[in-house]
Amino acid sequence: MTYWQALLLAIVEGITEFLPVSSTGHMIISSALLGIPVTTFTKLYLVVIQLGAILSVLVVYWRRFFQSFDFYLKLLVAFLPIVVIGLLLKKHIDQLLESVATVGAMLLLGGVVLIFIDRLFPQQKPQEGGHPVTTPSFREALIIGLFQCIAIVPGISRSAATIIGGLTQKLTRQAAAEFAFFLAMPTMTAAAAKDLYDYYKEAHAKGIELSNLFSGHEIKLLLLGNVVAFVVALLAIRLFVGFVSKYGFRAFGIYRVIVGGLLLLMLGFGIDLKLV
Template identity: 75%
Template sequence: MSYWHAFLIAVVEGLTEFLPVSSTGHMVITLALLGIPTTAFTKLYLVVIQLGAILSVFAVYWRRFFQSINFYLKLLVAFLPIVVVGLLLKKHIDALLESVTVVAFMLLVGGIVLMFVDKWFPQEEPTAGGHPVTTPNYKEAFIIGLFQCLAVVPGVSRSAATIIGGLTQKLTRRAAAEFAFFLAMPTMTAAAAKDMLDYYQENPALSSEQIKQLLFGNAIAFVVALVAIRVFVGFVTKYGFRVFGIYRIIVGGILLIMIALGINLNLV
C-alpha cells in the first residue's frame, strides 16, 4: 500500500467515521476501487487509523471529559455490550470485512431506515419533565450500547446505529450524536488494541515503513474528522438524517448494480 493509498483511505475514514454512512464500509469500498489486496496489515490499518479520528472527539469536547465520574460509568455501561459481541463474533466480523456485497446491501437497508428516522423522531425536542433530554441515564446508556452492536456488520454504521439508539431513548439529535462520538472512544480504542494483539500473534513485527504509514494515516484522519464533527453536528441538528439516507441508497444501489453486472468488487 502506497502513501497515496494510505492518504485516501485516511481521508475517507476521517470524513465518514462520525457520519451515519459507515466508515468501515466506505474504506472497504475504497480498497476495492483502488485494487488494494486484503492483507493482515491492510486490515490492521483500517482499524488503527480510526484512533486518529476518535482523538478528534477529545479535541472538540475535551471539557466534557473532566465532568463527574458518572460520565465515564455511563460510557462503560454502553461499551460493555459491544465487548461481548465483538469477542464472540470476531472471526465472522473479519470475514464480512472482505465482502463489498455485504457493505452494499447494508448501505441500502440503512439508507431506507434513515429516510424515516426524522419522521419517527421529529425535530421537536424530546422532553422529560418539560426539559430536553441531553444526557442518558444508565439504562438508556445500556440500550444505546445494544444498538451499537448492530454495527459489527460492515455497512451498518456505528454512528448511525448509536445515534438512532439515542433517539429511541428520547435524546435530542445533538445529544444522541455527541454520545455516539463519546462512545466511539472506548469502542474503537479497544478494537484497535485487539487487532494489534491479534496481528502480533500471527504476523512478524511491523516494519518501520508500516509504522510510519499508521502514524501518517492517524494524523490525516484526525485532521479531517476534526472538521467533519463540527459540520455534522450542526447539519444533523438543523436538517436531520434524510440526506444521509438518500446518499446511502444511491451508493448501495450503484454497488449492487455493479456486482449484478459481474464487476468483481470483493477484496482478494
C-alpha cells in the same frame, strides 16, 4: 499499500467515521476500487487509523471529559455489550469485512431507515416537564450500547446505529450524535488494541520479534493515516453536528441508498469489486 493509497483511505476514514454512512463500509469500497491487496497489515491499517479519527473527539469535546464520574460509568455501561458481542463473533466479523455485497446491502437498508428516522423521532422531543433530553440515564446508555452492537455488520455504521439508539431514548439529535462520538472512543480503542494484539500474536508465532513487528514503511503508513484521519475528522465533527441539528438525517439516508444501490447493481452486472 502505497502512501497515496494510505492517504486516500485516511481521508475517507476521517470524513465518514462520525457520519451515519459507515466508515468501515466506505474503506472496504475504497480499498476495492484502489486495488489494495488483502493482507494482515492492510486489515490492521483500516482499524488502527480510526484511533486518529476518534482522538478528534477528545480535542473538540475536551471540557465534557471533566464531567462527573457518572459520565464515565455511562460510557462503560454502553460499551460493555459490544465487548461481549465482538468477542463472540470476531471470526464472522472478519469474514464480513471482505464482502462488498454485504456493505452494499447494509448501506441500502440503513439508508431507508435514515430517510424516515426524522419523522419517527422529531427534533427536540421533550421529556416529562418539557425539557429536551441531552444526557442518557444508565438504562438508556445500556440500550444505546445494544444498538451499537448492530453495527458489527459492515455497512450498518456504528455512528448511525448508536445515534438511532439515542433517538429511541428521546435524546435530541445533537445529544444522540455527541454520545455516539464519546462511545466511539472506548469502542474503537478496544478494537484497535485487539487487532494489534492479534497481529503481534501471529507475528510472534512466526518468530518475529516485537522490535521487528512493523517495517519502516508500515510505521510511516500508520503515522500518516492517523494524522490525516485526525485532521479530517476534526472538521467533519463540527460540520456534522450543526448539519443534523438543523436538517436531520434524510440527506445521509438518500446518499446511502444511492451508494448501496449502485454497488449492488454493479455486482449484479458482474463488475468485480472484490478485494484483491
